[in-house]
Amino acid sequence: MTNVAVIYYSSTGNIHAMAEAAARAAEKAGADQVRLLKVAELAPAAAVESNPAWAEHAAATADVAEASTADLEWADVVLFGTPTRFGLPAAQLKQFIDTTGGLWSQGRLVNKVVSSFTSTATGHGGQESTLLALNNTFYHWGAIIVPPGFADPVQFDPANGNPYGASSVSGYAPRNVADANLAAVEFQTRRAVEIAAALRRGLLNT
Numbered sequence: 001m002t003n004v005a006v007i008y009y010s011s012t013g014n015i016h017a018m019a020e021a022a023a024r025a026a027e028k029a030g031a032d033q034v035r036l037l038k039v040a041e042l043a044p045a046a047a048v049e050s051n052p053a054w055a056e057h058a059a060a061t062a063d064v065a066e067a068s069t070a071d072l073e074w075a076d077v078v079l080f081g082t083p084t085r086f087g088l089p090a091a092q093l094k095q096f097i098d099t100t101g102g103l104w105s106q107g108r109l110v111n112k113v114v115s116s117f118t119s120t121a122t123g124h125g126g127q128e129s130t131l132l133a134l135n136n137t138f139y140h141w142g143a144i145i146v147p148p149g150f151a152d153p154v155q156f157d158p159a160n161g162n163p164y165g166a167s168s169v170s171g172y173a174p175r176n177v178a179d180a181n182l183a184a185v186e187f188q189t190r191r192a193v194e195i196a197a198a199l200r201r202g203l204l205n206t
């Protein structure tokens with residue numbers, strides 16, 4: 001029994017496209033249940049409306065459920081997606097993470113299998129720093145970080161090659177994710193689901 005939550009923030013659809021790919025991949029990988037969940041928007045409506053691509057994406061994803069700490073408790077595997085914001089995860093995702101104090105204090109996040117992906121405008125815009133910043137939280141949780149590494153041929157594609165987590169380069173365009181990056185998310189998700197299943201079997205046998 002493997003429950004997978006894909007929890008993401010996206011302004012203009014790049015991370016949303018990757019999150020959808022992750023959710024599809026989790027189902028394909030044999031997860032029992034999969035939830036695709038966005039985190040709450042924190043930006044004022046005026047800011048969202050000032051950018052047509054942002055407003056369009058917000059409207060198009062209005063029916064995506066918002067993540068709660070109950071989803072984290074439910075999940076065995078959590079894939080986190082965030083665009084890079086000045087080399088860091090988006091505040092919206094960080095705000096959600098900062099609601100997990102209760103679960104953390106009860107040890108309820110220990111052994112969650114986690115992995116994360118990002119999108120930047122430029123190739124050197126801070127993909128690794130974003131993913132490493134998320135990992136800081138996962139260490140505190142006692143979660144099991146499952147990076148893609150170079151554990152599959154797809155990772156050797158020059159468009160990927162990010163062992164920290166799938167990372168797309170949008171060039172500032174909305175929903176502009178290369179197929180190679182979607183393939184990387186798919187592999188990363190499959191690996192996380194397989195490791196979670198193996199961990200579960202191992203823990204049950206001890």
Ligand SMILES: Cc1cc2nc3c(=O)[nH]c(=O)nc-3n(C[C@H](O)[C@H](O)[C@H](O)COP(=O)(O)O)c2cc1C
Nearest residue numbers: 010011012013014015083086087120121122125170
């Ligand atoms: C406030 C802000 C900060 C950003 N900081 C970076 C950055 O440090 N490096 C980068 O390459 N892109 C940066 N970007 C661009 C986004 O990360 C990039 O466009 C991403 O693909 C957007 O993903 P989304 O479509 O899912 O929102 C920034 C965008 C905004 C609005």
